[in-house]
Amino acid sequence: MKRIVIFASGSGTNAENLIEFFHNRENASVIQVLTNNSRAKVLDRAKNLNVSALSFNRIAFSKTNDVLNILEASKPDLIVLAGFLWKFPEHILKAFPNKVINIHPALLPKYGGKGMYGMHVHEAVVSNKEKKTGITIHYVNEKYDEGAIIFQATCDVNVSDSAQNVADKIHELEMEHFPKVVEKLLNE
Numbered sequence: 733m734k735r736i737v738i739f740a741s742g743s744g745t746n747a748e749n750l751i752e753f754f755h756n757r758e759n760a761s762v763i764q765v766l767t768n769n770s771r772a773k774v775l776d777r778a779k780n781l782n783v784s785a786l787s788f789n790r791i792a793f794s795k796t797n798d799v800l801n802i803l804e805a806s807k808p809d810l811i812v813l814a815g816f817l818w819k820f821p822e823h824i825l826k827a828f829p830n831k832v833i834n835i836h837p838a839l840l841p842k843y844g845g846k847g848m849y850g851m852h853v854h855e856a857v858v859s860n861k862e863k864k865t866g867i868t869i870h871y872v873n874e875k876y877d878e879g880a881i882i883f884q885a886t887c888d889v890n891v892s893d894s895a896q897n898v899a900d901k902i903h904e905l906e907m908e909h910f911p912k913v914v915e916k917l918l919n920e
Contacts, residue, residue: 733758733759733761734759734809734810735760735806735807735809736750736754736761736762736810736811736812737762737763737766737808737810737811737812738750738762738765738766738811739767739768739811739814739816740766740813740814741768741769741815741816742769742772742773742774742815743772743774743777743815744765744772744774744776744814744815745815745903745907746814746815746835746906746910747774747778747814748778748781749906749910749911750762750812750814750914751765751777751778752781753915754914754915759915759919760809760914760915760918763783763784763806764783764784764802764808765777765778765783765784765785766785766786766787766788766799766802767785767786767787767788768787768788768793768816768817768818770787772787775787786802788802793818793821794818797823799824800823803828808828809918810833810914810918811828811831811832811833812833812834812914813832813833813834813835816834817849819876820832825874832872833869833871833872833914833917834870834871834872834877834879835867835869835906835910836868836870836877837849837854837899838853838865838868839864839865839866839868839884839886840868840870841877841878843856843857843865844868844877844878845876845877846876848877851895851896851899854895854896854899855895857889857898858893858894858895858898861891862889863888864887865889865898865902866884866886866887866902866905867884867885867902867905867910868881868883869884882913883909883913885905887902887905889901
């Protein structure tokens with residue numbers, strides 16, 4: 733049985749989708765959700781789906797081995813960032829080489845980097861009059877949104893689209909593709 737640990741910072745819709753997708757699967761399951769936000773809705777979502785959920789602070793994540801020790805005890809086959817906003821520390825990446833992936837709400841390399849998350853991305857896409865946008869699932873390295881691309885899916889951006897319209901389209905792509913890509917990676 734392959735083991736998935738999810739990191740999230742906010743509401744947790746992608747985390748919930750992944751947990752539900754892998755629920756009752758014979759090949760993999762989400763065993764834990766970790767968050768840097770003790771008030772994140774993802775904690776409630778995980779608890780409601782009977783998945784262990786913990787929050788941590790920046791010191792436990794970046795300055796000590798506390799989060800690394802939790803991960804090593806959990807023995808994940810894949811660490812999935814689903815709306816996680818902090819840069820991943822090098823000591824964790826070294827302990828889990830090519831085992832940490834992220835989903836980004838744009839077609840990288842466009843609209844990536846520090847501060848480019850959520851509505852910030854969609855507002856930039858609309859204000860730059862992009863004709864297409866999408867999602868990128870990529871490996872995580874020591875720089876924001878610069879790891880090797882695993883998968884991209886696109887959608888059209890209409891002239892009349894607001895940032896919220898774009899966000900809704902991106903959410904649909906995430907719900908459809910993210911679990912399937914995670915499953916494919918686990919089966920490789």
